[in-house]
Amino acid sequence: xxxxxxxxTSRKATPELVACAQQWAERLQAAYVPRAGHSLRELASLAxxxxxxxxxEGDNVVYHEPTxxxxxxxxxxxxxxxxxxxxxxxxxxxxxxxxxxxxxRVLDCTLGRGTDAIIAxxxxxxxxxxxxxxxxxLLAQLTIHGLRTYPEPSAEVRAAMRRVCALQADHNDFxxxxxxxxxxxxxxxxxxxxxxxxxxxxxxxxxxAAPGAVTRQALAQALRVAARRVVIxxxxxxxxxxxxxxxxxxAGHNSRIEYGLFxxx
Ligand SMILES: C[S@@+](CC[C@H](N)C(=O)[O-])C[C@H]1O[C@@H](n2cnc3c(N)ncnc32)[C@H](O)[C@@H]1O
Numbered sequence: 001x002x003x004x005x006x007x008x009t010s011r012k013a014t015p016e017l018v019a020c021a022q023q024w025a026e027r028l029q030a031a032y033v034p035r036a037g038h039s040l041r042e043l044a045s046l047a048x049x050x051x052x053x054x055x056x057e058g059d060n061v062v063y064h065e066p067t068x069x070x071x072x073x074x075x076x077x078x079x080x081x082x083x084x085x086x087x088x089x090x091x092x093x094x095x096x097x098x099x100x101x102x103x104x105r106v107l108d109c110t111l112g113r114g115t116d117a118i119i120a121x122x123x124x125x126x127x128x129x130x131x132x133x134x135x136x137x138l139l140a141q142l143t144i145h146g147l148r149t150y151p152e153p154s155a156e157v158r159a160a161m162r163r164v165c166a167l168q169a170d171h172n173d174f175x176x177x178x179x180x181x182x183x184x185x186x187x188x189x190x191x192x193x194x195x196x197x198x199x200x201x202x203x204x205x206x207x208x209a210a211p212g213a214v215t216r217q218a219l220a221q222a223l224r225v226a227a228r229r230v231v232i233x234x235x236x237x238x239x240x241x242x243x244x245x246x247x248x249x250x251a252g253h254n255s256r257i258e259y260g261l262f263x264x265x
Contacts, residue, residue: 005052007052007053007055008034010055044066053138059149075146076114083119093257097259107187107225109133109222110188114143117130122157147162186223186231187232196257222262231261236251246261249261
C-alpha cells in the first residue's frame, strides 16, 4: 500500500513543515511531493498514488485516499472513557481477560491505533511495561508518532500513552525474537472477517489494516513468550475457537465480542 502513497504538506507550507513532510516520506519510504496549491485529489492523480499523507502545523498528520473517501489519523479513541469505566468500578473486559495489575509486562501483537495498548499501559502503571507491534508501516508510524505527541488533556491518560513502546514489526517475526516468559501477557486483536463495529471511526483502520487470523504458530510462540496468559479478541462464536480452543472464554461489554484465554503454564 505504501508504494502507492505520497507525502505532502498542508496548503500553507513553511520550510519547517516541508522538512517535516520530507522526514515522513523517508520514514514511509514514499515520495515527497510539494503541495503547489493542488487539491488532494489532483495531487494523488498527478502522482499516480492512491493515498496522500498530509503533514500540517501542530504535529497534525492525516492520511487521505481521496477517491475512497478514506481519512485516517491517530487519536486515542475510547481510551479515556474506558479508563474512566475502570476507575468508576464498571471495569473493562480486556483488562479483566488479561487480569492486569501494577507491574505487569504486556505485549500487544496487533497495535493498530493503540487504544488497547493505552488501557493496558494505564492498568500496569509506571512499574509495568507495554510493547505494541504493528505490521502496516503507515499505521505503525502514525501510532508511534501519535502516542508520543497527541495532546491528550488527561494527564494520567497522556502519561499512559507516552509509556507505550510502539514498534513497526510483524508479530510473527517479533515473537520469535523474544525470550521465554519475557512478558506476562501476550495479546492479539486481529481484524475480524466481518466487522462488529460499524462506527465511522473504525472503518478507516479496517481499510488500512493487515488482514489475517492468529496462526497456530503465532499462538505457540506467544505461549512460549507469555509467563501467564495469551488473550485473543474475537467475534462471539468465532470459528477460531474450534481451531485453537482456549482454556476459557469471557464476554466483552459488547455481547458480540469475546476474549479467548490461553494459559501459559
Ligand atoms: C483490529 S486492529 C487492532 C486494534 C487495536 N487493538 C487498537 O486498540 O487500536 C488489528 C491490527 O493488527 C495489525 N496486524 C495484523 N497482522 C499483524 C502482524 N502479523 N503483526 C503486527 N500487526 C498486525 C493490523 O494491521 C491492524 O492494525
